[in-house]
Amino acid sequence: MNVLVTAASKHGATAEIAEAVGRVLTEHGHVSSVVAPEEVIHVDDFDAVVIGSAVYAGHWLKPAKELIERTQERLVAIPVWTFSSGPIGDPAKPDEDPVDVADVLSAVNSTEHMLFAGKLDKETLGFAERAITKALKAPDGDFRDWDAISAWATAIASELAEPGGP
Numbered sequence: 001m002n003v004l005v006t007a008a009s010k011h012g013a014t015a016e017i018a019e020a021v022g023r024v025l026t027e028h029g030h031v032s033s034v035v036a037p038e039e040v041i042h043v044d045d046f047d048a049v050v051i052g053s054a055v056y057a058g059h060w061l062k063p064a065k066e067l068i069e070r071t072q073e074r075l076v077a078i079p080v081w082t083f084s085s086g087p088i089g090d091p092a093k094p095d096e097d098p099v100d101v102a103d104v105l106s107a108v109n110s111t112e113h114m115l116f117a118g119k120l121d122k123e124t125l126g127f128a129e130r131a132i133t134k135a136l137k138a139p140d141g142d143f144r145d146w147d148a149i150s151a152w153a154t155a156i157a158s159e160l161a162e163p164g165g166p
């Protein structure tokens with residue numbers, strides 16, 4: 001299967017999750033293209049799409065939402081998996097549902113949404129972002145769970161390989 005993996009990312013952590021998902025799909029025999037959402041013009045050539053975003057203030061970033069808007073006609077016709085990356089710390093916070101993806105899920109052919117922990121490096125943040133994370137007492141660190149990411153991507157690869165598709 002020819003799969004697009006795309007994730008909106010401000011500071012690179014979620015883009016690296018997309019790269020890891022793409023690698024796993026390739027290892028399992030699929031053809032995967034990992035492309036930033038702002039660079040995707042159409043998705044007509046793909047059999048399936050994995051789309052994600054970093055979470056900022058409870059929402060997906062614009063490039064991921066805009067990609068869904070401009071390719072929605074095709075996204076309702078092919079399998080789509082969605083993921084978000086955000087919660088920080090151990091245990092990860094916020095622990096309530098940190099992202100509003102109801103609109104995203106209803107816009108595409110997907111009921112599944114996976115939430116992964118994120119990464120915070122204060123050195124890379126702008127002034128306002130630093131103030132927000134300080135106010136929230138968000139800890140610095142890389143909390144991404146590569147085993148969970150790999151397991152999720154492996155499950156997608158298996159579903160795509162099933163006779164008759166997902």
Ligand SMILES: Cc1cc2nc3c(=O)[nH]c(=O)nc-3n(C[C@H](O)[C@H](O)[C@H](O)COP(=O)(O)O)c2cc1C
Pocket residue numbers: 008009010011012013014015054055056057058059085086087088093094098099117118119120125128129130132133
């Ligand atoms: C200003 C700011 C606001 C954030 N808001 C949220 C939030 O509402 N929910 C959440 O789970 N994570 C939140 N995060 C954490 C980010 O989603 C996390 O750091 C993510 O891994 C960043 O991904 P990126 O490097 O791809 O941009 C926030 C981080 C910053 C800096």
